[in-house]
Amino acid sequence: MTIKKIMVIGAGQMGGGIAQVSAQAGYDTVQYDINMDLVNKGLAVIEKNLSRDVSKGKKSKEDKAAILGRIKPSVKLEDAADCDLVVEAIVENFDIKKQVFSQLDQIAPAHAILASNTSSLPITQIAATTKRPEKVIGMHFMNPVPVMKLVEIIRGLATTDEVYKIIEEASIKMGKTPVWCKDVPGFISNRVLQVMINEALWELYEGVAPAENIDNIMKLGMNHPMGPCELADLIGLDTILSILNVMYDGYGDPKYRPSPLLKQYVQAGWLGRKTGKGIYDYR
Ligand code: CAA
Numbered sequence: 201m202t203i204k205k206i207m208v209i210g211a212g213q214m215g216g217g218i219a220q221v222s223a224q225a226g227y228d229t230v231q232y233d234i235n236m237d238l239v240n241k242g243l244a245v246i247e248k249n250l251s252r253d254v255s256k257g258k259k260s261k262e263d264k265a266a267i268l269g270r271i272k273p274s275v276k277l278e279d280a281a282d283c284d285l286v287v288e289a290i291v292e293n294f295d296i297k298k299q300v301f302s303q304l305d306q307i308a309p310a311h312a313i314l315a316s317n318t319s320s321l322p323i324t325q326i327a328a329t330t331k332r333p334e335k336v337i338g339m340h341f342m343n344p345v346p347v348m349k350l351v352e353i354i355r356g357l358a359t360t361d362e363v364y365k366i367i368e369e370a371s372i373k374m375g376k377t378p379v380w381c382k383d384v385p386g387f388i389s390n391r392v393l394q395v396m397i398n399e400a401l402w403e404l405y406e407g408v409a410p411a412e413n414i415d416n417i418m419k420l421g422m423n424h425p426m427g428p429c430e431l432a433d434l435i436g437l438d439t440i441l442s443i444l445n446v447m448y449d450g451y452g453d454p455k456y457r458p459s460p461l462l463k464q465y466v467q468a469g470w471l472g473r474k475t476g477k478g479i480y481d482y483r
């Protein structure tokens with residue numbers, strides 16, 4: 201099976217980035233969200249990213265126009281009917297993903313692969329909501345998608361070697377380095393990363409030091425490009441809380457219990473850069 205057309209579900213920070221790298225790789229791309237305002241918001245970010253590349257001389261104006269021309273906006277899941285691959289990048293919530301996967305399973309052609317960009321949810325459990333579990337896989341891009349080199353590929357219990365191989369090739373075509381992992385809560389990336397971010401949030405909760413100090417220590421002392429508090433605001437505090445809860449439930453180990461401060465920020469709607477306020481203020 202050759203992938204020609206890809207549908208990306210969700211036009212938020214991850215879905216928009218995935219649509220961009222998909223179109224850059226030459227795939228016909230459908231960018232879906234629940235309403236046209238959200239789709240247009242996602243497309244505007246892609247346009248801005250491409251314009252920046254043009255002004256830096258990394259892309260020609262013609263390249264930019266061709267990439268944008270390959271992205272079709274959509275608010276109809278039925279547009280999956282002629283797609284070879286669907287990549288879901290909606291909110292990190294199993295019940296919502298379940299609804300979307302069972303609908304996509306009925307719409308997408310029998311040969312189509314259904315991938316999830318989930319940060320932590322079990323691929324096997326998502327696959328079980330469809331009648332094609334062998335064609336369901338985790339395709340975990342990193343934020344910001346156009347920049348980060350990794351795609352962590354997660355194989356569910358039923359995922360076939362053939363499906364894995366196709367997703368590996370598509371990831372390479374999108375300019376990424378694929379690295380596989382078994383289907384465990386949080387996979388490899390977030391099992392390591394979110395424990396660090398959560399620990400920084402516990403330090404903040406205990407008043408050990410302000411966020412700036414925690415970030416400076418990790419940036420200047422460990423050469424991390426961003427401190428854990430800055431990174432938490434980039435990822436989204438709602439997403440981090442969901443990931444920690446999935447790992448806390450999945451392993452039953454108290455090392456994953458979310459900092460009370462994280463819960464409080466999410467309750468306040470302080471979700472990070474995307475809402476203008478998180479640990480830091482961006483307004
Ligand atoms: N979209 C597109 N391009 C972007 C971008 C974005 N949101 N942010 C930065 N860039 C580009 C810039 O245009 C610039 O491009 P050029 O090389 O062409 O000039 C390049 O990235 C570097 O950007 P800056 O010079 O502005 O800033 P920087 O050097 O500080 O890098 C960064 C920014 C790449 C985000 C860097 O700080 C970084 O690597 N941070 C860590 C990111 C990280 O850890 N991501 C993983 C998060 S965890 C995850 O994704 C998994 C999960 O499930 C939660």
Ligand code: NAD
Pocket residue numbers: 209210211212213214215232233234238289290291292293296300317318319320340341342343434435436439474
């Ligand atoms: P986001 O909040 O920026 O975007 C989510 C988008 O999904 C929104 O545009 C929303 O309208 C849309 N959406 C919500 N419900 C929907 C539905 N039923 N159908 C279609 N669209 C729907 O979130 P994000 O940061 O882009 O995260 C999306 C997914 O990617 C999550 O599973 C998250 O865990 C994962 N992820 C996030 C990061 C990160 O750094 N933020 C990194 C890797 C993976």
